[in-house]
Amino acid sequence: MTLVDERRPAPEAPPADPAIHKAATERRRRKRRALFKRDRTILIMVLPALVLTALFAYVPIVGNAIAFQDYSPYVGMFENPWVGFANFDRVLADEAFWSAVRNTLTITAFQLVFFFPVPIMMAILLQGLLSPRIRSLFQSIVYLPHFLSWVIVISIFQQILGGAGLLNQFLRDNGIEAVNLMTQPDTFLVLVTSQALWKDAGWGIIVFLAALSAIDPSLYEAAAMDGAGRRKRMWHITLPALRPIIILLLILRLGDSLTVGFEQLLLQRDAVGAGAAEVLDTFVYYSGIQNGDWSYAAAAGLIKGVISVILVLGANKLAHLFGEAGVYQKS
Amino acid sequence: MSITTRPIDTSHPRTSQVIRPAWEEPRAPLEAGARAIVLFVMAALIVVPLYIVVLTSFSSQATITVAGGMVIVPGELTFAAYEQILSGGVVTRAVLVSVGITAVGTVISLVVSVMAAYGLSRPGSFAHRPVLFFLLITMFFGAGMIPSYLLVSNLGLINSYWSLILPSCISVFNIFLMRGFFMGIDQSILDSARIDGAGDWRILTRMVLPMSKSVITVIGLFYGVGYWNAFFNATLYINDSEKLPLQVILRSYVLQGVSVPGQVAVGSGEVATLAVQMAVVIIALVPVLIVYPFLQKHISSGVMIGAVKG
Numbered sequence: 001m002t003l004v005d006e007r008r009p010a011p012e013a014p015p016a017d018p019a020i021h022k023a024a025t026e027r028r029r030r031k032r033r034a035l036f037k038r039d040r041t042i043l044i045m046v047l048p049a050l051v052l053t054a055l056f057a058y059v060p061i062v063g064n065a066i067a068f069q070d071y072s073p074y075v076g077m078f079e080n081p082w083v084g085f086a087n088f089d090r091v092l093a094d095e096a097f098w099s100a101v102r103n104t105l106t107i108t109a110f111q112l113v114f115f116f117p118v119p120i121m122m123a124i125l126l127q128g129l130l131s132p133r134i135r136s137l138f139q140s141i142v143y144l145p146h147f148l149s150w151v152i153v154i155s156i157f158q159q160i161l162g163g164a165g166l167l168n169q170f171l172r173d174n175g176i177e178a179v180n181l182m183t184q185p186d187t188f189l190v191l192v193t194s195q196a197l198w199k200d201a202g203w204g205i206i207v208f209l210a211a212l213s214a215i216d217p218s219l220y221e222a223a224a225m226d227g228a229g230r231r232k233r234m235w236h237i238t239l240p241a242l243r244p245i246i247i248l249l250l251i252l253r254l255g256d257s258l259t260v261g262f263e264q265l266l267l268q269r270d271a272v273g274a275g276a277a278e279v280l281d282t283f284v285y286y287s288g289i290q291n292g293d294w295s296y297a298a299a300a301g302l303i304k305g306v307i308s309v310i311l312v313l314g315a316n317k318l319a320h321l322f323g324e325a326g327v328y329q330k331s
Numbered sequence: 332m333s334i335t336t337r338p339i340d341t342s343h344p345r346t347s348q349v350i351r352p353a354w355e356e357p358r359a360p361l362e363a364g365a366r367a368i369v370l371f372v373m374a375a376l377i378v379v380p381l382y383i384v385v386l387t388s389f390s391s392q393a394t395i396t397v398a399g400g401m402v403i404v405p406g407e408l409t410f411a412a413y414e415q416i417l418s419g420g421v422v423t424r425a426v427l428v429s430v431g432i433t434a435v436g437t438v439i440s441l442v443v444s445v446m447a448a449y450g451l452s453r454p455g456s457f458a459h460r461p462v463l464f465f466l467l468i469t470m471f472f473g474a475g476m477i478p479s480y481l482l483v484s485n486l487g488l489i490n491s492y493w494s495l496i497l498p499s500c501i502s503v504f505n506i507f508l509m510r511g512f513f514m515g516i517d518q519s520i521l522d523s524a525r526i527d528g529a530g531d532w533r534i535l536t537r538m539v540l541p542m543s544k545s546v547i548t549v550i551g552l553f554y555g556v557g558y559w560n561a562f563f564n565a566t567l568y569i570n571d572s573e574k575l576p577l578q579v580i581l582r583s584y585v586l587q588g589v590s591v592p593g594q595v596a597v598g599s600g601e602v603a604t605l606a607v608q609m610a611v612v613i614i615a616l617v618p619v620l621i622v623y624p625f626l627q628k629h630i631s632s633g634v635m636i637g638a639v640k641g
Contacts, residue, residue: 032457039457041531042450046462049447049501056479056498057469063478073484122373125366128358140627141374147619147626149560151578155585155612156380159387159401166383166401173399198376206630217352224354263563267586281476288477289567301475309472 064305067298087299096274097300100283103276107260110189112253115196119204120246124238126205127212142202150263153199158182161191182268185276192268196261207245215241251319255312258304280304388412388609395603411602412610422611424573425580428492429559432576433618436496436558441551443501448509449535466503476567483568494568495561495576502557505550512546513539549629552622559618581615584608 036043067087069080091097122142129135145153160166163180171178181191215237223233262281269277269286278286280300288297351357358366387395387402394406416422450456451463479498488494516539524534540547562578569575583589585608 035457039453042453042456043458044450045446045531045535046450048443049466049506050462052443052497052500053466053469053503056482056500057474060474060478060482061472063481064475066478066481073481125370128366129370138370138374141377143627143630144623145377147556147560147623148616149562149578151560151562151582151586152612152615155581155608156384158586159384159609160380164400166403169398169400202373202377221352221354224356230356266563267582271586284476289480294477294481298475298477301477305472305475312471 064298064302066295067302069295071295071298073292073294083295087295088303090296091300091303096278097283099275100278100280104258104260104279107189107192107279108253108257111193111196111260114193115201116250116253118197118201120208120242122201123205123208123212124234126209127238139202139205142205144202145199146203148199150199150261150267153195154264154267157191157195157198183271185272188268188272188276192261192264195264207249208242211242211245212238247319247322251312251315254315255308257311258308384609384612388606388613390603390606392603392606395605400605409606412606413614415602416607416610416614422577422580422584422614425575425577426614428574429577432492432495432561433555433558435492436500437551437555439496440500440502440554440558441547444506444509444550444554445535445540445547447501447506448513449531449539451506451510452513466506470503480567489568490571490574491568492574495564496558499557499561499564502554505553509543509546509550512543516542545629548625552626552629555622556619556626577611577615581611584611 065078066080068082068084070083070086071080126135126138129138158165161181162168163178163182165182168178168180181187184191219237220233223237228236258280260279260281262279265277265279266282266285269282271277274286281304284297284301284304287293287300291297383401383403386405389408389410389412390398390402390405391407391409391411394402397406398404417426447466451459451466453459483489483494483498488497521534521538524538529537560578561576562582565576565579569579
């Protein structure tokens with residue numbers, strides 16, 4: 001996934017004579033105009049996408065200015081008083097903000113350990129399965145939950161693990177005290193990760209299967225001939241073949257450290273309580289949209305956004321240091 | 332080392348097309364069994380909850396009472412829950428809203444994306460690199476929830492269905508997926524059409540589109556599933572309860588335990604509240620199940636994989 005995949009034409013060296021230089025500029029300008037005329041139609045085709053992107057991805061960036069204001073929705077946007085970094089000071093002094101940061105990072109770290117490796121293991125397990133029919137049946141089943149909405153997924157979990165759910169029916173029938181796992185702050189970390197696993201672990205195998213199927217089988221054959229057993233072949237052929245894609249996904253995940261399943265958390269935040277289920281995104285939502293503290297929420301969101309960009313760039317740099325391709329590279 | 336000369340075991344009937352390379356050692360029965368069990372458990376963890384939800388939605392009040400809640404063993408089956416929620420009222424309206432947004436949104440998203448992907452598929456065209464960069468870079472940052480909300484609000488789109496379509500209308504990732512596919516089309520065919528006087532619109536609609544049916548189907552389905560599943564944007568932008576899509580209704584009904592107004596009969600008489608709730612879950616899930624086989628077919632045909640590897 002290189003960011004820019006076309007090679008830039010080598011820049012022409014500026015000629016010494018100003019007259020020639022001028023002529024060259026004129027020629028280039030004429031060429032550009034001809035190019036524009038030729039490509040008018042396809043430019044028109046790209047236009048709607050450009051307008052939508054400009055409007056909904058770039059314009060709101062300017063809107064972040066309200067983080068430096070004392071914003072009130074009843075006044076025009078640039079008539080609000082400017083307050084410098086006052087909102088940021090308030091955010092950084094807020095214990096609730098730091099609690100949200102802690103929760104976010106805890107969930108990210110926990111999922112890095114207990115979620116991230118699962119698709120890799122599933123793919124390797126599936127790779128060893130010989131019957132193509134069972135394989136594709138299994139794939140059909142495990143990809144499915146990815147396409148269900150978070151509302152559905154959590155509704156289903158609620159019916160299985162919730163207060164009136166299947167687990168508690170079973171516990172009560174056997175005379176054991178019921179526990180509502182859907183409202184337990186203590187086990188919330190495990191719950192969130194199980195839901196993520198249920199929904200997306202199966203879908204996650206798709207990239208690893210692709211990488212596995214790209215391995216030249218003769219490598220395995222040669223290794224087997226040389227006496228490498230199943231385990232050795234896995235260690236010396238399978239895992240090295242998966243390394244680039246593992247590192248790529250790891251970078252993406254690290255860059256996204258501050259984002260953890262927003263809809264998933266939002267849907268359960270009220271049931272579990274802010275203590276365990278408030279993450280940065282829900283913090284922004286509740287303080288801004290719910291409590292109407294617009295500038296404050298925008299400041300918190302901006303802090304998150306800026307750190308996220310730094311994390312992506314940093315993770316990518318790290319990948320280059322390890323000699324991997326990373327997400328993007330200079331062309 | 333005895334493995335390389337070992338013949339493939341042909342003693343059992345070849346119903347399952349088992350192909351094992353000659354050099355690979357056969358698995359120890361214990362290991363093979365463990366693998367099978369792990370895979371089976373994974374599949375069961377997904378299928379069983381879905382089965383229970385479906386079954387409960389079709390169960391009568393009596394069966395649910397006997398089971399003490401969710402039903403595992405089929406008892407008396409009834410369509411009562413579905414009849415109740417689809418006979419007008421809140422859920423019916425929400426279904427119509429969701430269907431409308433999904434249909435209109437998917438068409439708009441596809442048209443905009445196809446045009447953009449085609450327009451970007453010719454390196455060396457006017458402003459090609461800046462435009463590419465302008466779109467791609469948005470994948471690395473988000474402007475933030477609050478400014479986005481204020482923008483939609485300033486555009487006067489609060490409580491408008493357009494707020495559920497326009498802000499999330501295009502996915503740069505999908506555009507680049509399509510662009511990659513379009514660039515893989517043999518350019519000499521398109522060039523010869525161009526020499527024969529065909530313009531870009533004609534080339535796009537008459538040549539490129541028919542050649543790209545699979546990628547367009549897949550991306551259309553992705554957009555469609557996205558619109559159908561969207562929940563947060565409606566909580567954010569829609570206050571008018573008459574305009575709420577199905578996912579929001581599902582949330583308030585099943586997760587927040589709100590009894591939806593206009594459904595006074597819920598829980599009374601023959602129709603169980605639980606069955607009605609599960610029926611809402613199923614209705615929210617069925618469209619995805621219907622399109623899923625098509626998606627699955629194209630996923631396995633490698634459209635996605637090429638993109639992910641990009």
